[in-house]
Amino acid sequence: MAINTSSPRLPSTEPRVPVFPNGRRPSWLVVVIALFAVLPVLMVAADDRLGLRLVMGALTVTILGAAICLNVLFGTIQERLLRVDASASGIWFRPAPAATAVPFVLGALLLLPAIAQIVVDAGNLATMPSFLLTRAPYALGLFGVGVIVVSALRLREPAGLRLAQEGLTGIRGRGRVNWSWDELAEVGVGSGPVAKLHLIATGAGPRVEAPMLALGSDPNQVATVVRYFRDDPAARSQLSEKGPMILRRVDDSLRALER
Numbered sequence: 204m205a206i207n208t209s210s211p212r213l214p215s216t217e218p219r220v221p222v223f224p225n226g227r228r229p230s231w232l233v234v235v236i237a238l239f240a241v242l243p244v245l246m247v248a249a250d251d252r253l254g255l256r257l258v259m260g261a262l263t264v265t266i267l268g269a270a271i272c273l274n275v276l277f278g279t280i281q282e283r284l285l286r287v288d289a290s291a292s293g294i295w296f297r298p299a300p301a302a303t304a305v306p307f308v309l310g311a312l313l314l315l316p317a318i319a320q321i322v323v324d325a326g327n328l329a330t331m332p333s334f335l336l337t338r339a340p341y342a343l344g345l346f347g348v349g350v351i352v353v354s355a356l357r358l359r360e361p362a363g364l365r366l367a368q369e370g371l372t373g374i375r376g377r378g379r380v381n382w383s384w385d386e387l388a389e390v391g392v393g394s395g396p397v398a399k400l401h402l403i404a405t406g407a408g409p410r411v412e413a414p415m416l417a418l419g420s421d422p423n424q425v426a427t428v429v430r431y432f433r434d435d436p437a438a439r440s441q442l443s444e445k446g447p448m449i450l451r452r453v454d455d456s457l458r459a460l461e462r
Contacts, residue, residue, distance in 0.1 A: 207289035220398035240266040254328030261319035286419035287446035293367040298419040310351035317344025378411040398422040
């Protein structure tokens with residue numbers, strides 16, 4: 204699988220919605236999460252009970268790992284970015300590999316305190332005699348298992364959004380789309396705190412809302428491309444070619460219409 208990324212300024216008459224809240228990357232959130240590691244680090248440094256230090260050390264790794272995961276996800280989000288599978292016919296907007304991998308990594312990180320607590324319990328290691336402190340790691344572990352299981356089940360669904368001559372297919376974790384072009388009633392971008400692609404089926408059909416993480420591409424740009432093929436049935440013959448080439452033609456066609 205070859206992924207092609209580009210950041211064209213596709214012409215559109217629709218107002219843009221930022222991909223980050225207020226148009227700014229919330230790096231402060233990464234810092235806030237990392238700060239939660241201060242307390243367990245202090246406990247590791249100040250307490251000589253081996254069991255407590257083992258669990259608090261595992262919790263520190265979990266917290267810092269979660270902050271890194273969030274920072275990695277933020278790195279996949281960029282204004283005007285289009286990320287498509289260059290080896291597939293049609294246009295396949297695919298999420299970044301990190302967006303697929305991070306839930307599994309996060310789930311594994313949540314297991315660490317539980318594994319440490321199992322070692323503490325099995326070895327009867329000295330720790331703080333607190334029901335909450337000795338059982339909370341297991342709760343985190345169960346949550347981690349849930350994250351991994353749900354993420355694995357979602358792998359059965361098509362990732363991202365694919366545009367073909369026959370219609371649209373996708374979109375993992377956001378609602379199953381398998382529509383012909385005639386079934387697509389509306390295309391737009393939500394006006395919430397961040398851009399979300401809105402796809403609405405004809406009649407009483409389903410409604411799909413997909414942020415950039417699920418698409419791998421700026422929803423504003425994706426909406427422009429989807430709208431182009433919905434409104435111009437003759438142009439759908441291009442969808443037998445490779446994605447990057449089709450996008451260049453879409454860009455050229457939209458700019459020609461502006462003149």
